Each structure stands twice: as C-alpha cells, then as structure tokens.
Amino acid sequence: MKKTNLTISVLLLLYFFSLTGCGSNTRVDGKPEWKAEHVVFIGLDGWGSYSVEKADMPNVKQLMKEGCYTLQKRTVLPSSSAVNWASMFMGAGPELHGYTTWGSQTPDLPSRELNRNGMFPNIFNMLKETAPEAEIGAIYEWDGIKYLVDTLSLNYYRHVPNDNKLNTALTGAAVKYIKEKKPTLAAFIYDSPDDTGHGDGHDTPGYYAKLKELDDQIGEIIHAMKEAGMYDNSIIIVTSDHGGIEKGHGGISMMEMETPFIIAGKGIQQGGGFQESMMQFDVAPTIAGIFHLDQPQVWVGRSMKQVFY
Template identity: 90%
Template sequence: MQKINPIIGVLLLLFIFSLAGCGSGTGEDNTPAWKAQHVVFIGLDGWGSYSVEKADMPNVKQLMKEGSYTLQKRTVLPSSSAVNWASMFMGAGPELHGYTTWGSQTPDLPSRELNRNGMFPNIFNLLKEAAPEAEIGAIYEWDGIKYLIDTLSLNYYRNVPNDNKLNTELTRFAVKYVKEKKPTLAAFIYDSPDDVGHADGHDTPGYYAKLKELDDQIGEIINAMKETGMYDNSIIIVTSDHGGIDKGHGGITMMEMETPFIIAGKGIQQGGEFQESMMQFDVAPTIADIFHLGPPQVWVGRSMKQVFY
C-alpha cells in the first residue's frame, strides 16, 4: 500500500476542515449569512400614499432616496386595520388567514393552516423556528396588534397606549429596546395617523402635522440604530395598513387602498420607485427573503426581489 506524503496529508486535512466550516452557511461572527442581520419594521396605521408628496417627512424621504419604494401597495379588503396587519405579517389574504374585519382578534374564518402556536404561519414564527436565538420583538400603540403578531414567537412585546398623543412613549421604549437588545427583527407600530384621520380627517393640516411628528420619532429610532452600530447591517421598512378618506376608511377608493412601502439599508437597491405591483401580503415574503426563509406553501405573497442587489 502506497504511503501518503505527510505534507499532502496535512493539506488534505486542512481542506476538509475548511469545507466543514464553509458548509455551515455562517460568517466569521457565527451568524447566519442573511442579507442583513437586523430588520426594523415601522408601521404607521392609517398612513395613505396620497399624503407622501405633501408631507414634511425628511427622515422618511431620505430612506426613499437611499432605498426603494412604491406608493401603490394595495390593501386587502376591507381597507381597515386588523385584516391588513394580519395580511402583512401572514403572507396571505383574509380568505386564508381568516382575519376579516377591522378589529378581528381571532380568525373569523377557520385559518387554512396553523403553526405549532395555533396561529396562521407568520413571519415572526418562521424566523423563530429557523433561528431560535434571534431576538424578535414588537412594540405597538393599538392593543389589537397583539392578536396578530404570534406573541409566543416573540422575545419581547409591549402595548404602549398613546396617552400623551405625541407618540414619545412608544419611541422611548423602541429606542431602549434597540440599544439594549439590537433585535434581529423588531416591529414598531404607531396608531396616531389613524386617530387623527378619524378625528380631524385625512388630508387635513392636523393629519400632516401628525406625520411630521412621527417622522421625528422615526429619526430617533434611526439615530439609536446608528449609536449601537447596527445601522450599517440593518434593513428598515416603513409602511402602513391603509389610508383613508374624509374621517373614515374601509372602502375601495385609492386614498383608502394605496399605502407606501419603503425599504432601505444593507443590500437594498437605491432604485427609487419601483413599478411592479405589490399587495399587503407581499410584505412578509419580502422580510422572509432577507433571512433566507422559505415561504410556507399556504402563503400567496411574493418577495419584492427587485429591491435587493
């Protein structure tokens, strides 16, 4: 039997060890080779696309400039809150996930499929199943959100009622959470555009004043991300569940049905406005794409792949 040259043997062993390391799909920091290590999702309830051009929102418009966006993302019907937040998080419409009304707390129709937590498959559970150590959280003003976010898959969640009408409490908790935990996926959802839309009306001075205040709050979250050093390895999404007309919503006018979707950060095209059609249920598959998560068969949404390099 021919002997192997010792030098060749050492080289073969080094080659085998290198293959073992590469096969894990992880980087030098032992984190998954995702498109970005952090996703911060900021939702503005009741923010219609019609308002973007006129709104004084420099932080949001900087994200639009630095990333990709559409102002033609459409709601599912009805154009109201629970059914649309559910569709965003669950990758499907009400016919499948079963949440059909403004205030649905449980499925009004039997969900077509359930995960191990007894909920329709959603982006929070999908990430937690794939990466159990991922820090996942949600902070929200409208209490109805807690029925839609699969709290059993979250490390942290908190309802912060908008008592002072300035949204500073949610921002305070969001900034604290970012600085302390550097979350893998965080959802921060403000309710006040919808409140002002119902009280003062959509497309009114009061409505635009609220959007300006919220832009300041978004700026604080971005600054916190920069202070922690996570900003350069993050993707930020800013979007909405529905718009409105006069003092209401739920109908089929474009002011009610068209909502912004803005995405910026690591690996995102500085492509400006994209023209491909987008629905609410395309949001979850787009986030799943960032984390290389295969969408469940029951999801009907598609990733907006054109926004990625």
C-alpha cells in the same frame, strides 16, 4: 509526486472549507448568511400613499432616497387595520388567515393552516423556529396588534397607549429596546395617523402635522440604531396598513387602498421607486427573504427580490 500530493491537499482543504462554510457566505448551520442581522419594521396605521409627496417627512424621504420604495402597495379588502396587519405578517390574505374585519382578534374564518402556537404561519414564528436565539419584539399603540403578532414567538411585546400627542412613549420604549437588546426583528407600530384621520380627517393640515411629528419619532429610532452600533447591519422597513378618505376608511378608493412600502439599509438597492406590483401579503415574504426563511406553502405573497443586491 510531491507536487501531486500538494494538489490533493489543496483540493481537500477547499472541500473542507465548502463543508464548514469557512471563506463562504454561509452560516455555521450551512444556510446562507442573512442579508442583514437586524430588521426594524415601523408601521404607521392609516398612512395613505396619497400623502407622501406633500408630507414634511425628511427622515422617511431620506430612506426613500437611500433605498427602494413603492407608493402603490395595495391593501387587501376591507381596507382596515387588523385584516391588513395580519396579511402583512402572515403572507396571505383574509381568505386564508381568516382575520376579516378591522378589529378581528381571532380568525373569523378557520385559518387554512396553524403553526404550533395555534396561529396562521407568520414571520415572527418562522424566524423563531429557524433561529431560536433571535431577539424578536413588538411595541405598539393599538392594542389589537397583540392578537396578530404571535406573542408566543416574541421575546418581548408591549402595548403603549396612544395619547395622540407626540407619541413619545412608544418611541422611548423602542429606543430603550434597541439599545438594550439590539433586536433581530422588531416591529414598532404607531396608531396616531389613523386617529388623526378619524378626528381631523385625511389630507388635512392636522393630518400632515401628525405625519411630521411621526417623522421626528422615526428619526429618533434611526439615531438609536446608530448609537447601538446596529444601523450599518440593519434593514429598515416603513409601511402602513391602509390610507383613508375624509374621516374614514374601509372602502375601495385608491386613497384608502394604496399604502407606502419603503425599505433601506444593508444590501438594499439605492433604486428609488420600483414598478412591480406589491400587495400587503408580500411584506412577510420580503422579510423572510432577508433571513433566508423557507416560505410556507400556504403563503401566497412574493418577496420583492428586486430591492436586494
């Protein structure tokens, strides 16, 4: 009799643990534990995949070695800025989110769906709705980014003008933000590869010198994450909106349309290059997968599930 009672007690205790999430990979709210507590998204505007092999970017290449990457992520069309940053953040193409030109500040076409902030559903709003306590921020050099990141869902956002020198202003602001706030999701977006591409030209010595400078800035951000004690529980993404050819972009050449996507950190396979097809609108679903966010029906992107353990 005592043995039977003990068995029942153990079963009841296990059942209680299953409901509360104790001893399992679930949060207090019953949802799965995030794959990482922090995601740091680093964007390099105008960084084409064609340049990666030749570029002197040791910090970026260390992330490639430690994680997964593709150099064949394709832009949506046109291969220019606002339409592609919007697609990355909004999980869909211009036909649905409505931002169709390099400088769109509002949808040129009516967005197929709007969230409570009056924007197309996006990764920033989805995380804030699911985890109101999450610290979410964006710091950027191109002022056009502020129209695409759903600022009503951000705790912090800041435009740091690009002096097209060493980009230390953005990096300094990013380092300060990391150390003070330890953000759940932060987007740091540099504009100078694009400026250099328009000025010196793509695939030129000046362009590669700028990539080297930016790699140094990325190294400072990584160092700040380590000093803040968040690096080991973080995922880092480094990517781009488009590449370029000669001194322009917006066309259909592969130099303009193929962009890098690099992901490394907690729970990421040390798998090197992956061969699966990836588009700009697959970025938001991949980030959503880290936080176990339910993907809106209006999104067309897919999570790159193969990069996770």
